Amino acid sequence: MKRHGFLLFVCIIILILCVCLSSATSVESILDFQKYTNGQDLSSTSDLGDWTLSNPTGGSGVLSVQEEVGNRYLQGTTYFQLKHNTVIKTASVLEFDIQRTGTAQLMACVKSGEEIFTFQNGLPSNLYEKDGAQWSHGGSGIIFEFADYDITMRIKTVDDAQINGIANKGIEFRCSYTEPFFNNAMRHIKIEDSGSTVKIYVNGGLIWTIELSEPGSYSTAKIAAQETYYKKAVVKDSSNNQVLSVDNAFVSINNTVMFASDATGFKLDNVSLKYDDGKNVVYKGSQIRKTLTPMKISEGNYNNADMRQGLRFCFDMAEINSEIISSGETYRVIGQGALVILNSNLTDESQMIVGGTLTKLQQQTELVDWIVGDDTYKSAYVYNIPKEHKDKSISVRAYVKCLNSLNETVYLYSSIQTDSLDSVYSRMDSVGKEEMSVEAKAWWIS
Numbered sequence: 001m002k003r004h005g006f007l008l009f010v011c012i013i014i015l016i017l018c019v020c021l022s023s024a025t026s027v028e029s030i031l032d033f034q035k036y037t038n039g040q041d042l043s044s045t046s047d048l049g050d051w052t053l054s055n056p057t058g059g060s061g062v063l064s065v066q067e068e069v070g071n072r073y074l075q076g077t078t079y080f081q082l083k084h085n086t087v088i089k090t091a092s093v094l095e096f097d098i099q100r101t102g103t104a105q106l107m108a109c110v111k112s113g114e115e116i117f118t119f120q121n122g123l124p125s126n127l128y129e130k131d132g133a134q135w136s137h138g139g140s141g142i143i144f145e146f147a148d149y150d151i152t153m154r155i156k157t158v159d160d161a162q163i164n165g166i167a168n169k170g171i172e173f174r175c176s177y178t179e180p181f182f183n184n185a186m187r188h189i190k191i192e193d194s195g196s197t198v199k200i201y202v203n204g205g206l207i208w209t210i211e212l213s214e215p216g217s218y219s220t221a222k223i224a225a226q227e228t229y230y231k232k233a234v235v236k237d238s239s240n241n242q243v244l245s246v247d248n249a250f251v252s253i254n255n256t257v258m259f260a261s262d263a264t265g266f267k268l269d270n271v272s273l274k275y276d277d278g279k280n281v282v283y284k285g286s287q288i289r290k291t292l293t294p295m296k297i298s299e300g301n302y303n304n305a306d307m308r309q310g311l312r313f314c315f316d317m318a319e320i321n322s323e324i325i326s327s328g329e330t331y332r333v334i335g336q337g338a339l340v341i342l343n344s345n346l347t348d349e350s351q352m353i354v355g356g357t358l359t360k361l362q363q364q365t366e367l368v369d370w371i372v373g374d375d376t377y378k379s380a381y382v383y384n385i386p387k388e389h390k391d392k393s394i395s396v397r398a399y400v401k402c403l404n405s406l407n408e409t410v411y412l413y414s415s416i417q418t419d420s421l422d423s424v425y426s427r428m429d430s431v432g433k434e435e436m437s438v439e440a441k442a443w444w445i446s
């Protein structure tokens with residue numbers, strides 16, 4: 001029945017196709033420092049790929065490349081901030097080797113938003129935030145601090161009593177070692193971010209799993225940037241025991257990655273950040289009908305007095321049986337589908353997933369081909385929309401169902417797209433509108 005209804009669909013292409021059509025890949029931002037010269041000062045170079053190195057205090061100090069037996073790494077003795085320029089909105093894996101050679105703070109920050117603060121000497125900073133005389137690391141996000149005998153995790157929280165509305169340190173939790181662990185040698189850190197779950201490994205051993213939920217905005221006017229933040233964080237140790245629960249967490253749903261130190265000595269090398277380029281499932285535009293169709297009452301029985309429009313969302317998707325890479329992992333695609341919901345029912349975007357808890361979520365496991373030249377796109381569809389609902393926003397995300405190397409099922413999703421008949425119609429040019437039937441045009445005018 002649905003397929004029959006959709007075959008009546010004559011569509012108008014209203015969005016120009018992107019030129020960036022390509023197969024699914026992932027991005028890897030690497031800093032291994034090998035291409036720089038021994039002793040080179042990196043504090044003034046702009047040649048760091050997708051990373052930006054800055055000194056947010058304006059103080060003196062050195063950020064230079066050092067070489068030991070052919071390996072080059074970044075060595076610092078000053079305040080610094082190393083920020084990944086691209087905001088990551090998909091799963092990611094961050095890896096690096098780090099050693100603390102001084103006595104002050106050295107840290108990495110993940111799932112930070114794009115808040116910017118004025119720090120010392122009027123300089124802008126993403127990772128140093130000042131509340132009067134007190135200052136701390138991070139606007140939003142999770143901070144991992146590498147000290148001599150321990151690693152400390154700080155989940156940033158909201159605190160209206162502070163000048164910027166952010167708690168100075170947030171909630172701290174610590175894992176201790178019996179030796180000056182991070183001062184004794186370079187240590188390998190891996191931080192996996194699935195979107196709502198963050199795992200940190202030190203030298204291959206899992207330290208913490210941080211489960212994030214309850215995304216939303218904070219209504220306080222003090223928060224510098226009104227982004228979407230996970231408000232609840234539950235932390236589990238390596239034995240999966242819950243060790244912490246935070247209810248006013250300030251952790252971005254997106255992921256800006258940063259490193260920083262407070263005038264301490266450190267070494268940093270082999271920084272690798274892998275994430276989806278988002279091309280496994282890419283939204284390509286929405287379409288509406290050229291002509292209306294009558295409301296179907298039963299098989300072969302239509303109400304011609306109730307003429308309806310339709311809306312579909314088109315995606316470029318990895319093909320079934322193809323191998324794709326996502327965040328550095330290889331997957332085999334075994335299915336394609338889409339999730340559809342009235343936007344007013346989308347109360348928790350993190351649950352717009354297969355098996356999610358949204359009660360009005362509709363799953364479409366058969367997508368309709370949309371062929372343009374040699375390219376085949378896939379469409380999720382909402383048809384038989386009555387005129388009184390032409391302004392209703394509908395949210396859709398497409399997915400590919402995959403198997404990983406362990407034969408486990410994994411879903412990779414597009415971003416959530418929201419559109420309405422009215423918004424598609426308003427974006428159409430005059431040529432597109434001329435191609436519509438008189439009655440279809442009259443739908444909007446009358």
Ligand SMILES: [Ca+2]
Pocket residue numbers: 032033034071072073269270
């Ligand atoms: Ca190196």
